[in-house]
Amino acid sequence: MSENLHIVCPHCSATNRLPSPRLRQNPQCGLCHQAIFDGQPLQLNSQNFDKHLTRNGIPLLVDFWADWCGPCKMMAPAFAQAAKLLEPDIRLGKLNTETEAAISARYNIRSIPTLILFKGGRELARQSGAMSTQEIVRWVKAHH
Template identity: 45%
Template sequence: MNLSDVPETNLLRVACPACLTGNRVPAERLAEVPKCGKCGQALLDGKPAALDEASFESVVGRTDLPVVVDFWAPWCGPCRAMAPAFEQAAGRLRTVARFAKVNTDESPSLATRFGIRAIPTLALFRRGREIKRVSGAMGAEALARWIQTEGDAHAAPF
């Protein structure tokens, strides 16, 4: 499929978490695990992308899908308990939202910038702007419902 044959309104911007390049992907091909045009890595592999100060804007700001960011720390018990549910949701909802994690110990300036006072905190971004947040751990089903309700996404329940 040639991108020039796809109406511009059907193309979604999806940033590569590996090389940070912006890519345009036809919405109907998201389920096909599109690859980055520059580095060849999967754009939506169903795994949360690890973000830091250098990569945050590139990934969150250059992705048209809702982006769910988990602000966490390795010493946080609820964060560790929620990690499997977050990864499960990332896999199940990979065509609906981009999932990312920010280690607040390694990226304290991001935690400060977004006023993170409790962890885990989940923040939902749309086109680079935070639209909603919730603090506290939640399971994969609750996370899918939250994304569906708050992100205006078509997230199917588990």
């Protein structure tokens, strides 16, 4: 028996209801008809953060980063590669702490990069410091 999951489209933010087996069948958004999973981290901002946080039936891994942060820039390719490996089980997103200071303050972000794994709007785990692709995947799987 399959479970129906709500999955927020990374392109138009429409909420799609999908049976769990369809997650691996390259589903498209019912509204904008684009791929729901494209193997790329989602750019999160004040307009879409809360919807992706609370309306997705899969966990959300957020990379809190900033343009001026050297370790953040070094980790960016590893985080992008992790998206290819973790989707569709996990949605990955990036949130710029400089342009979205209110959200980073809400989660008490004190050092960057910081990864937070959420499920159902609740924080499951947090890790600060740059990580390799393999370390990100291993850490997520240990806390998922």
